Amino acid sequence: MVIDEGLRRLALGTLLGAFPGPTAPPWARSLLGSGLAGFTLFGGNVDGSPSALTASLRAVRDDVIVAIDEEGGDVTRLDHRTGSPYPGNAALGAIDDPELTRSIYSSIGASLVAAGITLDLAPVVDVNTAGDNPVIGTRSFGASTDLVSRHAAAAVTGLQEAGVSACAKHFPGHGATIADSHLALPTVDASIDVLRARDLPPFAAASRAGVRAVMTAHIRVPALTGRDPATFSREALSLLRREQAFAGVIVTDALEMSGAVLAAGGVPQGAVRALAAGADLLCLGSRGSAELIEAVAAEIGAATRDGRLALGRLEEAVSRTAELTSPGAPTGRALSPDDRSGLVAARRAVRVQGVLAGLESPLVVQLAPVHSAAVGRVPWGLGPLVGDSHLEVTGGAGSAEEILARAAGRPIVLVGRRVHRLPEDRALIEALAAATTLAVVEMGWPSSWRPIGVQAFITTYGGSRASSIAAAEVLGLA
Structure with a gap:
């Protein structure tokens, strides 16, 4: 045309x-x-x-x-x-x-x-x-x-x-x-x-x-x-x-x-x-x-x-x-980015319920997320911070035995986004909590659900690098 x-x-x-x-x-x-x-x-x-x-x-x-x-x-x-x-x-x-x-x-x-x-x-x-x-x-x-x-x-x-x-x-x-x-x-x-x-x-x-x-x-x-x-x-x-x-x-x-x-x-x-x-x-x-x-x-x-x-x-x-x-609304003074302020803010947002003692040298288990088009495939969670000491899994109680075998007696830190959402994720978390020392890190929109037997529940209100580092610090991993 x-x-x-x-x-x-x-x-x-x-x-x-x-x-x-x-x-x-x-x-x-x-x-x-x-x-x-x-x-x-x-x-x-x-x-x-x-x-x-x-x-x-x-x-x-x-x-x-x-x-x-x-x-x-x-x-x-x-x-x-x-x-x-x-x-x-x-x-x-x-x-x-x-x-x-x-x-x-x-x-x-x-x-x-x-x-x-x-x-x-x-x-x-x-x-x-x-x-x-x-x-x-x-x-x-x-x-x-x-x-x-x-x-x-x-x-x-x-x-x-x-x-x-x-x-x-x-x-x-x-x-x-x-x-x-x-x-x-x-x-x-x-x-x-x-x-x-x-x-x-x-x-x-x-x-x-x-x-x-x-x-x-x-x-x-x-x-x-x-x-x-x-x-x-x-x-x-x-x-x-x-x-x-x-x-x-x-x-x-x-x-x-x-x-x-x-x-x-x-x-x-x-x-x-x-x-x-x-x-x-x-x-x-x-x-x-x-x-x-x-x-x-x-x-x-x-x-x-x-x-x-x-x-x-x-x-x-x-x-x-x-x-x-035209410029958005310049102040007449050049402003500089301050990445450090992001980590300071992320630390203030972290909420901890339960006890953190006894979680030393854990296996970090990260639940595979469902990616949204808005977010895309951006690194998140504790996996990028702990390297080989983590395992990414899909939910399901059937995988609990495999995770426990991989942990070999170590405590487990499970990281997810909206961990309450899927029945198989909830079942996996509660199976792990019943068998070993477990902490959960919620990096999505939080709910009122708390798994039976979990030792600590940590809420970050997001999975950015800043929030991930803040959670790792709380757990003694950074």
């Missing part, structure tokens, strides 16, 4: 593309020169520091938007090879020191500025009211609306004082879901009054703190969005503007995600529906290509001709998005 160059440039000005590898391919630089808003960087783009990559993009156009998901904790792109040096939101919420949260996010922001990033797709400000939420969990500051609100404001302030734009996500609140929106279209069956009391206040707090962007959620809230996900709902995005007094850039979550694609009938169609609903900047996801970007731009152009999308709405989106090309 052919569209005139002016309309193509407008359409490209609403899109965040992606490309593989640590260098920008020629087609990416060409599209940038034609008006593409920018790119989202993923772990595969980061080889050490991406500063050389971002400089090459800026050499094509100095107002390029370079976005990244750098939440700290379990979700990191800059440190995807080693794990984040900062604890995540759940740990910061457990400490509940908003000034510490501001400081940690300021340090993260300084790292991003040094790497040439202009937009951080963080913080997560969802209130995690569903304990078994498979996609938010430790990415949330907590299950209390007031707690999440005050830390949302602190995180936004910290990022933007470093000079990178913050993006609060996922509007209107992803914390009550029990399905992963990367794989399906979750439904939150809540009234508007419940949303206003429970889920929306953190977005209002972020708005009052001056957040420059808000990301939509691919979730259906029938009372607000009807059959559509929030990303395609004019009612939902109008509410963000009206009730949360948000005047910045509305960014979509990745349009390649299954729920969005199925709801819209394809990524190009989803792009048009999101713009028509009121979104300004469209994330196309990690599987970027020139063909996809051109197809989306062509569909946007066609929609302005056939009446699905008003030209004025497209122009408004491009104008808003252009505002993200």
Whole structure:
């Protein structure tokens, strides 16, 4: 489909593309020169520091938007090879020191500025009211609306004082879901009054703190969005503007995600529906290509001709998005990253129940995790810290005898994320506790379940490198 160059440039000005590898391919630089808003960087783009990559993009156009998901904790792109040096939101919420949260996010922001990033797709400000939420969990500051609100404001302030734009996500609140929106279209069956009391206040707090962007959620809230996900709902995005007094850039979550694609009938169609609903900047996801970007731009152009999308709405989106090309909120002083502050914070978050004596020289058993698309395959837990003294297993009581044989009389430290979730994991843990000295390290969203017979139960509120080191210190392993 052919569209005139002016309309193509407008359409490209609403899109965040992606490309593989640590260098920008020629087609990416060409599209940038034609008006593409920018790119989202993923772990595969980061080889050490991406500063050389971002400089090459800026050499094509100095107002390029370079976005990244750098939440700290379990979700990191800059440190995807080693794990984040900062604890995540759940740990910061457990400490509940908003000034510490501001400081940690300021340090993260300084790292991003040094790497040439202009937009951080963080913080997560969802209130995690569903304990078994498979996609938010430790990415949330907590299950209390007031707690999440005050830390949302602190995180936004910290990022933007470093000079990178913050993006609060996922509007209107992803914390009550029990399905992963990367794989399906979750439904939150809540009234508007419940949303206003429970889920929306953190977005209002972020708005009052001056957040420059808000990301939509691919979730259906029938009372607000009807059959559509929030990303395609004019009612939902109008509410963000009206009730949360948000005047910045509305960014979509990745349009390649299954729920969005199925709801819209394809990524190009989803792009048009999101713009028509009121979104300004469209994330196309990690599987970027020139063909996809051109197809989306062509569909946007066609929609302005056939009446699905008003030209004025497209122009408004491009104008808003252009505002993200200026610094987030520079303080006039250069801020420096402080990785050490992350470990100090992670230590404050660790909670110990039970007795640690008698756990010397243990066998560390790490339960194999279920990887989510948001987190990716990032190193976590005690395994990377103890080397050959650990064993990774899948759950199941049948493996208890093998683990005990490997331990050969030594105590066992079992590490997992949401260890309560699977019956086979619970059975394995209780079988080990009945047979030997056992400590459990919970690195996911914690529950009230405590295994019978366990000697110590340690909660870290996340599996970042910082939280892993903090747990190892408590156990005398570091």
